[in-house]
Amino acid sequence: MAQPIIQLSLAPELRLFAPAERRTEQTPVAIDGTSTLGHVVESFGVPLTEVGQLLVDGRPVPVSHVPGEGEAVEVRAVERPQRVPGAPLRFLLDVHLGTLARRLRLLGIDAAYEAEDCGDPALAALSAAERRVLLSRDRGLLRRRQIWAGAYVYSDRPDEQLKDVLERFTPDLAPWTRCTACNGPLRDAEKGAVQERLEHGTRRTYDVFAQCTVCDRVYWRGAHHTRLEKIVTDAIRTYGPHGTPTA
Missing domain, CATH: 3.10.20.30 (Beta-grasp domain)
Known part of the structure; x- marks a missing residue:
């Protein structure tokens, strides 16, 4: 039959x-x-x-x-912008999306990232436990029923990945407020309090610093600032501080 x-x-x-x-x-x-x-x-x-x-x-x-x-x-x-109900908008990225994680953190977006491949079951469990939107290019991972919410990242290019996430979820932006290394909040730091962590040239050249409240990493407007500033400026100009696309 x-x-x-x-x-x-x-x-x-x-x-x-x-x-x-x-x-x-x-x-x-x-x-x-x-x-x-x-x-x-x-x-x-x-x-x-x-x-x-x-x-x-x-x-x-x-x-x-x-x-x-x-x-x-x-x-x-799925309709865009996509609203995720019930929790502050937070993300979890798999091992292949490290650059995207750092760029989201640069914009002040809560983006947890597993630098080690901890396995699909552990990622799905973490998404559920912390109510994070799991971002991945792995379709098999996104099929796991345990994940709280998920989204496929359509491009393998970081610029396009960032644009995709910002357009889809329109998160609030708060640039320069998160550690790009560990995702912790940043606070202003007096030069005297961090100078032992600085190279001689940095101590001589810079006076404004921030420090991560979790991992103690120190930040200043160094050689890469111009490139990072462009990422921030482009995001704010296109999406505004609340992530809503502007004309």
Whole structure:
């Protein structure tokens, strides 16, 4: 007996996840009558973190819907900006997104980062325990049910990654308030209190310092400041202090 068929339509933004032969506007899909629509969508390679509204014959349904013969299913992308309810907006980044983590921290965004590959189960558990949005390019990791919330990072270029996260979540920006090394808060520091940590040239040249309240790392406007300032200026000009895109 032939399996029942549904017609599945992925939003254009989601087709990159599907195998090449399934990136058409509408694809016939065999179903077993027991698998949920969420399972069917994931079988196409699409993480549910990237899925917005699901429509069956034009009506909204949950991911738990079990599709039936002949249904027309439309899978829309998650709406942007995406609101994450119930907790202050905080992120957790996997081992491959270190540069993005540092840039988010530069903008004052709470971004935990696992420099060591602690494994998918541990990352999912940390996301749940601390209610952090897990950012990753690993679709398998984002399919773990334990994660509190997650998002696929679409580019492998740090500039585009930062733009993607800022556009999607519109976090509040507070530049120069977090340690880019450990994510801890920064405080102003008197030169005399940190001078033993400075090289001779730095002590002679700079007078304004900040220090991490967690790891004690000292910051000043050194050789890399111009490059970092551009990242900050571009983000504030484009998204404003509250992360909302400006005209």
